[in-house]
Amino acid sequence: MSNYKPIDAKREEFRKYLEHAGVMDALTKVLVSLYEETEKPEDALEYVRKHLGGITESSSNTDALRKELDESQAQVTELKAKLAKFETEAGNE
Template sequence: MAHYKTTNSKREQFQRYLENSGVLDTLTKMLVALYEEPEKPTSHHLGVATQENPEIELLCLELAEMKEKYEGTVEENKKLKAKLAQYEPPQEEKHAE
């Protein structure tokens, strides 16, 4: 039984600390403010993007197109560098004298 009283005592001390420091009041005010918000989230997954949003779908398509365009540009750059290397003489390192 002594262990139960010790645990209960610590719990009461912590609860008094939370009350005295204003944590409980702040949490209560915050939860009330969230509850009174006029616009409630449509999903229980707050902040999770769903594929149902048409704007997200458009952005995903645009991202895929840009990645494809980027890959094409990288390939073209490699080919042009190889072509340029054929016409340029090998560059010798210049030593500072």
């Protein structure tokens, strides 16, 4: 007899969910790229994190979005200061 254990229904459902969502494919691609690296990185987990995130976004896109976020936050801060100034002036009248 073999040591085959049937996969329970919850596991199988979860596996199908991961396949449908593209998670299995993304993980496979990252792991294959790590396998094909000629010089293996010291921190394999960091490699996976870096390259898994890179599947959905390009780093230039991320940089542009961060710059836009910083500019927007600076504008919000400036507008809050102006609003506080106007509220102070309106309260003195």
